[in-house]
């Protein structure tokens with residue numbers, strides 16, 4: 001039908017125009033067929049204004065399968081959004097924002113909403129990999145071995161670069177030979193301990209952290 005009215009009224013909605021052109025019985029039948037409310041009164045949710053179909057009837061909340069939920073902090077950036085981790089049989093099945101978090105109030109940006117992909121990625125590295133100096137190959141090593149080596153090298157670097165005084169004689173007791181750069185998910189307490197251990201204990205001056213929570 002043309003929109004200029006040359007063919008019976010010119011209503012831009014062709015469907016409605018066809019209904020207008022029918023008798024009362026056809027109009028009532030069309031009304032009952034098109035409008036969701038009569039269908040809901042016929043046995044579906046009368047409280048809802050949304051249409052429900054047999055397909056939507058079979059849909060289930062994806063969190064219904066979870067047998068456990070825990071809290072976490074998004075690992076990606078310094079905003080530190082709170083997360084809820086849903087799991088089934090000890091394996092994460094869904095991640096969403098924690099509505100109790102004052103930081104994100106239940107929301108997550110697209111990156112944080114993709115946390116599950118990072119957790120379950122088959123390419124995720126879950127073992128300690130070590131590449132020896134001048135080697136081109138990575139070796140799998142135990143975590144205890146790696147922690148011990150990090151501690152030994154930290155102590156060695158600190159001892160080799162520690163300065164008790166400056167050239168003019170001022171006492172400083174510090175090292176600028178090593179430093180610490182923290183990640184996004186460290187909280188106040190962890191950063192406090194880092195500052196105490198690395199600053200007060202080892203004498204590091206260069207301590208920085210991405211986290212601002």
Ligand code: SF4
Pocket residue numbers: 074075076077078079080081104107108109110111112113
């Ligand atoms: S959800 Fe987005 S904004 Fe929030 S911490 Fe993660 S990456 Fe940052």
